[in-house]
Amino acid sequence: MASWGLQNRLSRMIDPSTGTSVMLACDHGYFMGPTQKLEQPRKTIEPLIPFADALSVTRGILRQCVDPNWKVPILLRVSGGASIMKEDLSDEEITVSMDDALRLNVSGISLSIFVGSSHEKQTLLSLSRLVDQGERVGMPVMAITAVGKELEKRDSRYLSLACRLAAEIGAHVVKTYYCEDFGRVVNGCPVPLVVAGGPKLKTETDAFELAFSALREGAVGVDMGRNIWQNEHPVAMIKAIRSIVHDKATVKEATDLFQQELTDSERLRNPITA
Numbered sequence: 001m002a003s004w005g006l007q008n009r010l011s012r013m014i015d016p017s018t019g020t021s022v023m024l025a026c027d028h029g030y031f032m033g034p035t036q037k038l039e040q041p042r043k044t045i046e047p048l049i050p051f052a053d054a055l056s057v058t059r060g061i062l063r064q065c066v067d068p069n070w071k072v073p074i075l076l077r078v079s080g081g082a083s084i085m086k087e088d089l090s091d092e093e094i095t096v097s098m099d100d101a102l103r104l105n106v107s108g109i110s111l112s113i114f115v116g117s118s119h120e121k122q123t124l125l126s127l128s129r130l131v132d133q134g135e136r137v138g139m140p141v142m143a144i145t146a147v148g149k150e151l152e153k154r155d156s157r158y159l160s161l162a163c164r165l166a167a168e169i170g171a172h173v174v175k176t177y178y179c180e181d182f183g184r185v186v187n188g189c190p191v192p193l194v195v196a197g198g199p200k201l202k203t204e205t206d207a208f209e210l211a212f213s214a215l216r217e218g219a220v221g222v223d224m225g226r227n228i229w230q231n232e233h234p235v236a237m238i239k240a241i242r243s244i245v246h247d248k249a250t251v252k253e254a255t256d257l258f259q260q261e262l263t264d265s266e267r268l269r270n271p272i273t274a
């Protein structure tokens with residue numbers, strides 16, 4: 001049984017009444033720099049906050065671009081050390097002390113593990129260190145299964161291995177990618193799983209399908225970034241994703257909601273012509 005503090009922090013991010021969560025991922029800059037549409041994080045993040053159950057960011061963006069008065073639980077990215085300038089992205093270590101995470105009053109911390117990569121051991125040991133510290137102070141740890149270079153395919157065989165390793169070491173939540181036969185990944189992972197959206201998909205419906213299928217197959221939610229804030233209509237997008245995650249909306253219902261949001265905002269902008 002998790003400590004009261006750890007359970008309390010977790011329940012801020014994963015709604016205990018539904019057991020589900022829409023986490024908003026905005027931590028990409030830690031290795032990608034000023035990614036498209038996240039050049040000015042505050043501008044991107046602020047309108048989405050009312051619809052996010054948690055916000056994934058790094059320490060620097062939290063301090064500079066997130067108002068401490070916003071009522072959103074923070075999932076703090078605490079791994080880094082590599083960048084897209086390098087061939088090998090797996091060379092990550094812990095970048096934030098537990099003391100600072102506590103001082104920032106975050107609800108959880110996250111790090112990537114690179115199973116099958118040249119830095120597999122280093123990242124798995126970082127996870128185990130964070131879990132030890134997290135258990136001591138009541139801080140949930142999310143492991144993010146990045147896909148190793150050697151295992152580029154996002155398949156259920158690889159992802160079920162990576163997620164299970166994370167859970168065995170003690171991660172409290174795992175973030176992974178959706179893949180064919182995702183049920184196998186869920187089945188082998190005894191802790192809650194959320195899915196990342198990955199690079200922006202062709203259509204909104206593709207993103208709704210990803211979220212819908214992941215939830216149907218057992219994920220407790222999403223930690224989604226680019227498919228929300230790289231869309232022309234990020235607020236409509238996060239609302240539609242929320243309807244899938246929290247209200248069990250179908251892909252069609254989410255698409256209809258998205259379209260309705262566009263119509264409503266057009267009417268507000270142009271009351272005469274709309």
Ligand code: R5P
Nearest residue numbers: 025028196197198224225226
């Ligand atoms: C990678 O930078 C992070 O783990 C992201 O938080 C994760 O990939 C989710 O964001 P997206 O939905 O854009 O893939």
